[in-house]
Amino acid sequence: MYSWAQRDDTQVLDEPLYASYLTLTGAPRPYTDLVLQSQDGNGNRMLRSLMEGGAVQAVAVPSPHGTRTESVQPRIVYLKHMAKHRIGIDRELLRKGRHFLLVREPSAVIHSFSEVLEATLQETCYPALLELYSELRSMGQAPPVVLSDDLVRDPDGMLRALCAALDLPFQPQMLNWPAGPKAYDGVWAPWWYQQTHKSSGFQQPASKQQQGEQQQPQQQQGAQQPPPKQLPDHLKPLLEECRPLYALLRRHALKPLRDAATAVPRPLGSGEADSSECGGKPGQAAAAGSSASSSAGGSEKQHSGTHAYLDDPRNADILVGMWDGVTGGFDLVWRPEAKVSVLDSGFLLGDGVWEGIRLHRGVLLFMQDHIDRLFEGAKALAMDIGLTKQQLTQLVYDTVDGNGMSDGVHIRLMVTRGLKPTPYQNPRITIGQPTIVIVPEWKEAAAGPKEQGVRLFTCHVRRGSPDVQDPGWNSHSKLNCIAACIQANAAGADEALMLDPCGFVATCNSTNFFIVRKGEVWAPTTKYQMPGITRSKVLQLCRQAGIPCRELDFSLTQVYSAGEAFVTGTFAGQIPVKAVDGRAIGSGRRGPVVQRLQQLYKELCDSEAAGGRVAVDDCL
Known part of the structure; x- marks a missing residue:
């Protein structure tokens, strides 16, 4: 809320549905009388008044020197709510606002709330947040979700992402505000906002820094958070109830942006914010709720390599x-x-x-x-x-x-x-x-790789013998292959070619290796490699199709001068190798033998599937 108040086009209101919520629920608060005296207890009437412009006031435009010099009619009315306050509000009023949810990590929410009131599942807001998200999504208005940890860790990136999601320009002054109480604070501020009043941005307030640690200035990556306090035993069951609800909301979280125009992603981390908010357009209402953490990640699409x-x-x-x-x-x-x-x-x-x-x-x-x-x-x-x-x-x-x-x-x-x-x-x-x-x-x-081929690099990591760790085991322990893969990555290759203890070619780090010399398919023996199932099918297809094939020891010299080379694996079948150690293999393109084997293997898979589901034999 303090961040949005710094914009030159925005008026903020602090939880304007609080009186309505207390009137309808009778929820105990030490400041109930103050709230009822300061707000209209009819939430629907209050929101309609906002939408008609009756409650909208002019705001002062900040100057470069930090003072307000000019009053203008706000283009945006930002309403901070707790999601549970939405009770009794007409569904149609939801359609007239732009919404986003700020969600905080459950243990922080429970700890913070329990310092003032008894924490319950309803009071944490997670059920109301999830219900609100689901209802808005069903209306075709799924709201952006902001994780407060992400906001503290990377305020610039997260605010850019949020403004882009709301189709609003980002304003850099949103990153900082003056410390101390604000004129637009709700009457409940003395109970809840003590730490917030010490802040002047999303960085951790100085009073919460670890002893002997100097306050760090706000930087691009935000502030590091101290370890969360341990919850007392009687609150731990509540934490377990909140976690799955929070996890559902976290899945929809925005990722930070470096620049809203280019949407360049920032790395994710962790942090913590202090409140739960939601924004709206001028004369429009918005609803939201309370808190959660980051770690939303994304899988990166692969474009090259044997497992692209x-x-x-x-x-x-x-x-x-x-x-x-x-x-x-x-x-x-x-x-x-x-x-x-x-x-x-x-x-x-x-x-x-x-x-x-x-x-x-x-x-x-x-x-x-x-x-x-x-x-x-x-x-x-x-x-x-x-x-x-x-x-x-x-x-x-x-x-x-x-x-x-x-x-x-x-x-x-x-x-x-x-x-x-x-x-x-x-x-x-x-x-x-x-x-x-x-x-x-x-x-x-x-x-791409199945047609254009991949590049291999011969690494120094050797395949071991069966008396060290049997290479025929498809075990979870893959450090030998991973070490080879690391070296191939450093060399800019797609996969590593590994040698046996005698220096002959053995295998790749995740696929089996073949070469073709004068039309004959050569495969390394299985003494130092996994007996691949796709590998065995290729040898079977060669014999059935009259393609000469052998299993033997051969050297890198014979690889470099081969007419074709390829690798095999369950995932991609057969992939041509266009270069090894910077040397083009054959023409550097997929050769006729590899192309024929790819077609034969496809036909074999189709034939296998045509037989339907067959029970396996339990005998070894």
């Missing part, structure tokens, strides 16, 4: 299949709420196995091969999955069916050893059975 994909917004709302190894329960959990414990073996130790699987025309492609490899790795790690192959396969189908998926879907099936009672390596110290997570996504491979 087409972004699909449907993935934000997928259901994740989750098997709890402690309770034995299986649930489909909404993606934003799908979580495993920080004491899970996979998180603590990378102790688990996984598979990537494609869903094509309603069928899990080559599921028998994938499930066999998963169970083989689990048995080598002495991990009892606790389900048969058929049961686990059914869980995967249940997950994709629950999402209404049938085609163009990539699935990550992950099995970890399960929950630990304490961070500890020994697999005997595990509670219950493994944790199983099934993440399906609408995920089509981008056409």
